[in-house]
Structures are given as C-alpha cells and as structure tokens.
Amino acid sequence: MFNLKKYRKKSPWILHYNAGSCNGCDIEILASLAPKYDLERFGVVNTGNPKQSDIFLVTGPVTLRSRERLVELYMQMPEPKVVVAVGSCSCTGGVFRDMYNVEDGVDRYIPVDVYIPGCAVSPELIIDGLVQGLEILEQKTKEMEKPLKLFKESTCEEGIVNRRDTALKVGKIDEKN
C-alpha cells in the first residue's frame, strides 16, 4: 500500500496566509523560497490549496476581516497539521495590537505550534521555524498512528457504582500496553 506518511516529512506542502500584515514578513517568506535561501531544498512546496497543505504559515495580526478566513483555512487542512506564526504581529498582534480593527495574535483563534518572533522575520529564522514544524508534524503523525481503544466508564452515585449507565469512551492505547 502507498504510504503517504513516509513522504510527508520529505516534502511538506505549505499554505501561506496574510492575516493583516504590512507585507514585510510575507516578502521574507518569498525570499526564503527563492534560490538564495532555497527552502525548496527541503522539499517545501508553496501551495495555494489548504486541502493539500501540511504546514500553515500565518503572517500579521488577526483583523476583524481576516479572522473568519483564517479559521476556515485552518479547518480545511487535513490532520495532522502544523501552524507556524511568522513575525511578532502574528505571535502577539505586535505593533498593531489594540488598534480598532485588530483582534490579537493568531493563537486567539487557532492553535499555534511554532512561534517565530521578529520584525521582520529573517529567512534564516523562517527556515529554523519550518524545521521545528517538521519535527512536530512527525510527532503528530506518530500520535495519529496509535490504535484506538474503547473504554467503558460507569457512573458512581454515593459510593454505589451504576453499571447500567455506562458510557463508551475512545482513548489512545498507552505505548507500554
């Protein structure tokens, strides 16, 4: 059977989204993809399709207009996925924080795995952040591969266990078992 997971780390596809940045960080992302820094040597492909992406690169603070798009794009990406906040604005809102049209950093709406602070972020830091992101992606892939087990849980009232009222719960099997 074709094992897609084996190749994910060798060729992660990224989705780049500007949530409201001044374009400074976006230009640095493009510079890191260009021949001088050549992020593509790690197999990175900048795709415009969230359904084919593994790593979500977000620049800029979240604005009132971009927040819905941000969450929609995140939801459309398949699991496992990694979110990288690129630049101080994306991490915390940065210089735009507390403006009337700015919400906050990206982690107010979606979970962030790697933070790359800086204004603007250098291509070297972006490459470092992506390499960190790849390691997290690998961990998440392994976590997803663990088999699932159904647990029975009984309710207990005043010390008496009610075995009729049981609920099935899904959990990961411990690695030791």
Ligand code: SF4
């Ligand atoms: S961190 Fe600096 S360069 Fe990047 S979007 Fe914010 S203001 Fe612009």
